[in-house]
Amino acid sequence: MVDRTDRYIRPRGYYDNKGNLLDIGFDVINEWLTSKTNKTEFDEHTATNVTDSGGVHGVEITSGTFAPTIRGSTTAGTNTYSVQDGNYYCIGKLCHIDIRITLSAKDAAMAGNITINTLPFASKNNINRRTALTIGMLSDAVLSGTRPYIKALITPNTTAISLWQDGDNITGGWVQHTNITNATSIVVGGAYEIE
Numbered sequence: 001m002v003d004r005t006d007r008y009i010r011p012r013g014y015y016d017n018k019g020n021l022l023d024i025g026f027d028v029i030n031e032w033l034t035s036k037t038n039k040t041e042f043d044e045h046t047a048t049n050v051t052d053s054g055g056v057h058g059v060e061i062t063s064g065t066f067a068p069t070i071r072g073s074t075t076a077g078t079n080t081y082s083v084q085d086g087n088y089y090c091i092g093k094l095c096h097i098d099i100r101i102t103l104s105a106k107d108a109a110m111a112g113n114i115t116i117n118t119l120p121f122a123s124k125n126n127i128n129r130r131t132a133l134t135i136g137m138l139s140d141a142v143l144s145g146t147r148p149y150i151k152a153l154i155t156p157n158t159t160a161i162s163l164w165q166d167g168d169n170i171t172g173g174w175v176q177h178t179n180i181t182n183a184t185s186i187v188v189g190g191a192y193e194i195e
Contacts, residue, residue: 063089066120068099070110070184071160072177077110079103083185088120095121095194097133099161102185113174116152116161116186121194125157133161133190140183146170154192161188 066086070079083102088095099116123131133152143150147165151172154161165179166172 059092061091064120066118068101069117070101070103070180071115071117072110072112074112075109077107079107079110080105093194094191096191098189100187103182106180106182110177112177114163114177114180117159119159122157122159123154124193124195127156129156131192133188136187136189139185140181142179142181147172150175152188
C-alpha cells in the first residue's frame with residue numbers, strides 16, 4: 001500500500017478498492033526530481049554512460065583483454081604459449097573473466113604449485129574468502145589416478161588462480177609442475193570480487 005502522505009511523492013491517480021495505487025501522475029514525480037532539495041542528489045552523478053569514469057550513479061562497467069600465464073610457486077618459469085587469451089568484463093566490483101591458455105613448450109625450470117597469473121585486477125582482500133571458478137576444459141595434463149578432479153579458486157588479495165587436485169576419500173593438494181606438460185591447455189571462467 002502506498003503512503004499517500006509522503007512529502008516528496010504525492011501520487012495522484014487511480015486506486016483500487018483496497019487502496020493500492022494503480023496509476024501515478026508523472027508531473028508529481030517530475031516535481032520531486034527537480035526540486036531544489038533533491039536536485040544535488042542527482043547532480044553528483046555527472047557521467048552519462050556506465051563506461052565513463054565513475055559510471056552512472058556509481059555503477060561502472062569496464063572490459064578488456066589480458067594475457068594469462070602459467071607459473072610455478074617455487075620457480076615461475078618462462079613458458080611458451082600457442083594461446084594466451086584472457087577477457088574480462090567488470091560491473092562495479094564484480095569482475096567476470098574467461099581464460100583460454102595453451103602451452104607450446106613448458107619451461108623445465110618451472111617448479112612448485114601451479115597458478116594461472118596476471119588477472120586484470122586483484123581479488124578483494126577478505127581473509128576468509130575463496131572464490132571458486134569453473135574449469136571448462138583441461139587437456140594434456142598428467143593427473144593422479146587418485147586425484148583426477150581439478151578445481152580452480154582465487155584466494156584473497158591476489159591476481160592469480162590456484163589449481164587444486166582432489167579425489168574421493170583422499171586429501172587434496174595443489175596442482176604441481178609435474179602435472180603440466182608441453183601441451184597443457186586449460187579453459188577457466190567465472191566471477192570474483194575486486195577491491
